[in-house]
Amino acid sequence: MSDLLYVNGGTPLSGEITVRGAKNFVSKAMVAALLGETPSVLRNVPQIRDVGVVTGLLELHGVKVDADADAGTLRLDPTDVESAHVADIDAHAGSSRIPILFCGPLLHRLGEAFIPDLGGCRIGDRPINYHLDILRQFGAVVDKQDNGIHIRAPRRLQGTKIALPYPSVGATEQLLLTAVRAEGITELSGAAIEPEIMDLINVLQKMGAIISVDTDRVIRIEGVERLVGFQHTALADRIEAASWASAALATGGDVYVRGATQPEMTTFLNTFRKVGGEFHVDDDGIRFFHPGGDLRSITLETDVHPGFMTDWQQPLVVALTQAKGLSIVHETVYENRFGFVDALVGMGATIQVYKECLGGRPCRFGQRNFFHSAVISGPTPLAAADIVVPDLRGGFSHLIAALTAKGTSAVRGISLIDRGYERFTQKLEALGAEFSRD
Ligand SMILES: CC(=O)N[C@H]1[C@@H](OP(=O)(O)OP(=O)(O)OC[C@H]2O[C@@H](n3ccc(=O)[nH]c3=O)[C@H](O)[C@@H]2O)O[C@H](CO)[C@@H](O)[C@@H]1O
Numbered sequence: 040m041s042d043l044l045y046v047n048g049g050t051p052l053s054g055e056i057t058v059r060g061a062k063n064f065v066s067k068a069m070v071a072a073l074l075g076e077t078p079s080v081l082r083n084v085p086q087i088r089d090v091g092v093v094t095g096l097l098e099l100h101g102v103k104v105d106a107d108a109d110a111g112t113l114r115l116d117p118t119d120v121e122s123a124h125v126a127d128i129d130a131h132a133g134s135s136r137i138p139i140l141f142c143g144p145l146l147h148r149l150g151e152a153f154i155p156d157l158g159g160c161r162i163g164d165r166p167i168n169y170h171l172d173i174l175r176q177f178g179a180v181v182d183k184q185d186n187g188i189h190i191r192a193p194r195r196l197q198g199t200k201i202a203l204p205y206p207s208v209g210a211t212e213q214l215l216l217t218a219v220r221a222e223g224i225t226e227l228s229g230a231a232i233e234p235e236i237m238d239l240i241n242v243l244q245k246m247g248a249i250i251s252v253d254t255d256r257v258i259r260i261e262g263v264e265r266l267v268g269f270q271h272t273a274l275a276d277r278i279e280a281a282s283w284a285s286a287a288l289a290t291g292g293d294v295y296v297r298g299a300t301q302p303e304m305t306t307f308l309n310t311f312r313k314v315g316g317e318f319h320v321d322d323d324g325i326r327f328f329h330p331g332g333d334l335r336s337i338t339l340e341t342d343v344h345p346g347f348m349t350d351w352q353q354p355l356v357v358a359l360t361q362a363k364g365l366s367i368v369h370e371t372v373y374e375n376r377f378g379f380v381d382a383l384v385g386m387g388a389t390i391q392v393y394k395e396c397l398g399g400r401p402c403r404f405g406q407r408n409f410f411h412s413a414v415i416s417g418p419t420p421l422a423a424a425d426i427v428v429p430d431l432r433g434g435f436s437h438l439i440a441a442l443t444a445k446g447t448s449a450v451r452g453i454s455l456i457d458r459g460y461e462r463f464t465q466k467l468e469a470l471g472a473e474f475s476r477d
């Protein structure tokens with residue numbers, strides 16, 4: 040399949056699509072299955088590349104994975120992990136950041152593991168220092184090598200007390216996946232509390248873990264000797280839902296997102312309404328639409344949950360190019376998540392990026408050399424262009440821009456979008472978009 044999409048924009052997206060389980064949860068639940076002594080079943084699994092990457096890694100470690108892609112069901116059988124023991128594999132992480140989360144489960148099962156260098160979107164430096172500090176505090180020995188890290192646990196990992204300097208999603212998951220079978224009690228303060236993490240806690244509890252979450256970002260885990268398999272239906276992908284909502288808004292359209300759920304999207308919905316978008320929530324999904332008239336400019340700051348999530352930022356910025364006045368967006372989670380705006384500027388958007396913390400409180404990136412604030416002046420018509428997808432959400436944003444622009448755009452590198460958007464060309468078709476794949 041070609042990596043190039045010709046998009047003939049200018050038509051409002053209209054119709055219905057379905058979102059399934061969250062990319063940022065499903066991959067972690069798949070890793071959790073490694074901790075069980077019996078098979079697990081995960082439902083509502085989307086057909087996205089990250090699921091394929093994690094499937095490959097699990098199989099490499101002896102997990103038997105049976106997938107029914109249409110039904111969205113994965114059966115994960117980890118009973119042969121010990122006999123498959125591959126400590127020094129020549130693996131690569133593919134496009135995903137998930138391999139780092141294999142550390143805890145593999146240490147518990149095998150006593151050692153090799154973790155290849157990570158993939159993932161290049162939206163900042165994305166160090167793994169918190170992960171390594173956590174593993175060391177549990178008693179693991181970490182040895183950095185040329186193409187990854189080798190870790191080993193000379194004895195059973197020990198529960199510990201840890202404070203995160205920043206509520207990192209991945210580091211919180213690292214701690215959970217390691218603490219559940221460590222000896223004794225682990226207490227994490229400064230934890231991330233994203234809905235995807237809460238659903239991972241649901242899964243771990245089903246497996247036999249004892250985990251409590253306090254109101255002040257403190258998570259306590261009592262380690263247990265053994266865990267069993269789980270049966271679980273993944274929470275919906277709130278990033279995909281918000282991406283289609285932003286596409287509806289930017290193109291002046293009307294999209295019903297079946298499967299979208301309100302509680303995980305409260306902050307997005309508030310912002311969507313402030314910009315001038317309208318939505319109706321029912322039991323099966325959310326309808327997002329442009330009610331006509333002018334969209335309004337806003338001041339927005341991305342943040343950890345329950346704030347406005349960084350992964351919502353890029354698609355929404357495209358809609359903000361169609362809003363009247365000056366919008367200010369302060370990105371506080373990643374230092375380098377505005378690279379995608381160059382292409383929008385090339386299409387006629389007026390966007391200026393700044394190193395200062397604009398429109399909100401100072402963040403970690405303020406006194407440093409990062410263009411992490413953007414001022415968007417609108418509305419500006421967008422013109423068709425030849426654009427190259429930079430990363431997952433940036434790529435979807437480019438797609439929205441191409442759908443908004445009059446004329447035919449060439450969007451290159453669209454396979455990156457498959458990492459997190461299930462069958463997106465079929466969905467575009469269902470929404471009446473005009474496009475062809477070269
Ligand atoms: C697969 C997955 O779930 N990806 C999500 C996850 O990424 P991921 O788990 O990688 O993101 P984190 O929450 O860990 O990163 C947040 C911030 O912490 C920093 N940091 C993180 C770890 C570390 O060891 N040291 C450190 O400095 C990062 O550079 C970043 O500035 O949460 C992000 C924040 O909601 C989302 O944008 C990603 O879509």
Ligand SMILES: C=C(OP(=O)(O)O)C(=O)O
Binds near residue numbers: 135158
């Ligand atoms: C940044 C993202 O993902 P990852 O952490 O997998 O790169 C994302 O989903 O927008």
